Amino acid sequence: MIVAAALVSCTQASSGGGPGADAARSVANADSVENADRAEREAGEAAEAGGAAEAGDAEPAAAPSPGPALVRDAFATLQATLDETCTPGAGDCAYFLGRVTRELTELDESMRADTKGPGHFKKPLADMKSLFDELGDDRSEPHLEKHFSEIVGTRDRISTWMQDHPDDYR
Incomplete structure (x- = not known):
């Protein structure tokens, strides 16, 4: 114009x-x-x-495949939480635990949608399922603080698993 x-x-x-x-x-x-x-x-x-x-x-009816970039990106945002923490009961955990839980949820979704299939990500998906079953739908700060060790432990186990599978995030 x-x-x-x-x-x-x-x-x-x-x-x-x-x-x-x-x-x-x-x-x-x-x-x-x-x-x-x-x-x-x-x-x-x-x-x-x-x-x-x-x-x-x-293929006209096929949705585009998310590809490994989604797993890589979701893992990168989860890794960004590795140096963060909070003190349960001190009132500083709402953001941190909410963020870690959200990052785990996004990683779970990207792994399930990845072209390698959920079978490739069996261990991390099982860890996240266990955590999500324990958390239920309650994402309140007191509830997340109650499960602090499980949330942080799941994040750390998945990070370790991913480090052993560099082809999934590089």
Whole structure:
């Protein structure tokens, strides 16, 4: 749109003018802006259609596979919690335990969706299932603090397992 406006400005500067020139320029300016907007919309639609066609070429009904990048990214965010901790009962655990639990949940989901299949991640998935069964749906700070050792222990065991499987996160 900016290019169209600059083009119109250049055209106006180079054309003389005269009676009715301002009105003609206003109409030309409006037409140019409208044409530029239309071209921009059409280019966006063509790009979307092209991307959809490329994705649909392989298998129309298949969702894109998450690939190992999701496991790698989820593990990286879990690893970022390794140097953090809190003191149960001191009122500083809500964020930390909530974050570790959320990171474990995301890692669980990415492992289940990975192309290697859940069988490849049997041990960490079993550890997380055990933790999630114990936690239930309660994510309140007192409940998470009650399970502090289980949450941190699960995080640490999964980190150790992943360190022994570098092909899953590199």
